Amino acid sequence: xxxxxxxxxxxxxxxxxxxxxxxxxxxxxxxxxxxxxxxxxxxxxxxxxxxxxxxxxxxxxxxxxxxxxxxxxxxxxxxxxxxxxxxxxxxxxxxxxxxxxxxxxxxxxxxx
Amino acid sequence: xxxxxxxxxxxxxxxxxxxxxxxxxxxxxxxxxxxxxxxxxxxxxxxxxxxxxxxxxxxxxxxxxxxxxxxxxxxxxxxxxxxxxxxxxxxxxxxxxxxxxxxxxxxxxxxxxx
Numbered sequence: 001x002x003x004x005x006x007x008x009x010x011x012x013x014x015x016x017x018x019x020x021x022x023x024x025x026x027x028x029x030x031x032x033x034x035x036x037x038x039x040x041x042x043x044x045x046x047x048x049x050x051x052x053x054x055x056x057x058x059x060x061x062x063x064x065x066x067x068x069x070x071x072x073x074x075x076x077x078x079x080x081x082x083x084x085x086x087x088x089x090x091x092x093x094x095x096x097x098x099x100x101x102x103x104x105x106x107x108x109x110x111x112x
Numbered sequence: 113x114x115x116x117x118x119x120x121x122x123x124x125x126x127x128x129x130x131x132x133x134x135x136x137x138x139x140x141x142x143x144x145x146x147x148x149x150x151x152x153x154x155x156x157x158x159x160x161x162x163x164x165x166x167x168x169x170x171x172x173x174x175x176x177x178x179x180x181x182x183x184x185x186x187x188x189x190x191x192x193x194x195x196x197x198x199x200x201x202x203x204x205x206x207x208x209x210x211x212x213x214x215x216x217x218x219x220x221x222x223x224x225x226x
Contacts, residue, residue: 004154032211043115044155044202046214089154093211099145099168100211102154 002026004092006103013080014111020076021106023090027071034091034100035064035075044089047075080110114138116218118203124224125193133188133221137205143167144186145215146178147202155202161186162209190223198225 005024013019025033035047048057053068061078077084087107091100117136125131137144143162147155160168161180175191184205190197200222204215 034214036215036217041219043217043219044204044215046216049212049214051212091154096211097167097209098211099157099160099170100215101157102147104152104154 002092002094002101004090004101004103006088006090006106008106009104010107010109012109012111015080015082017080017110018076018078019080019108020074021088021108023073023075023092023103025071025073025090025092025101026094027069029094030068030071030092031095031098032093033066033068033073034093035073036089036091037086038089038105039086047088075106077108080108082110082112084108085110116203116205116216118201118218118221120221121219122222122224124226126226127193127195129193129225130189130191131193131223133190133201133203133223135186135188135203135205135218137184137186137203138216141205141207141216142184143206143209143213144180144184145204145206146186146188147204148172149200149202149220150198158188158201160209167209193225195225198223 036044038044050066055066087105145160146158149155157170159178206213
């Protein structure tokens with residue numbers, strides 16, 4: 001059974017603070033790592049799909065890094081805004097035709 | 113373009129009943145996946161269909177079944193409902209099968225089993 005861990009479970013930050021959280025996954029048989037943002041009462045929205053060790057992806061104030069050898073990915077949010085409040089899910093895949101295995105998510109609350 | 117649509121949005125059933133959940137993917141998307149999300153947990157994979165064929169099945173009992181239609185829409189069926197089936201059921205579509213594809217999710221169907 002594949003285990004994907006996300007930490008912290010929840011996080012409260014002030015508007016303007018930068019923050020980051022972690023996704024840990026098995027370091028063997030890596031294929032892809034996905035990040036999704038899930039705002040309350042909305043659908044999960046894809047942020048990044050990362051496949052190569054050392055990958056760095058950026059979308060506005062949000063960026064992510066990937067280390068497949070040690071089995072972790074970081075998601076960074078620069079200058080957090082209230083609209084960044086959401087649950088951030090990562091999902092690991094160990095081969096091209098296997099399903100995504102999701103972590104439990106990190107719930108971010110940005111206080112104005 | 114319309115996103116992934118799911119119906120109904122909410123559903124209340126009693127134990128032993130049967131339920132059918134529906135999903136329409138984004139136009140041009142041929143892969144549909146179903147996930148179950150229980151409060152406090154990440155989404156758990158139930159099924160994937162691609163080009164109308166089952167391409168993956170998660171660790172769920174045979175009471176769960178699904179199918180994909182020629183227009184790529186999909187149904188998830190659950191028989192003999194148990195209290196533990198209460199959850200948010202998410203449908204996701206992608207252009208192709210393959211774990212490198214971003215998933216586009218619907219808003220989910222919230223199922224309550226009493």
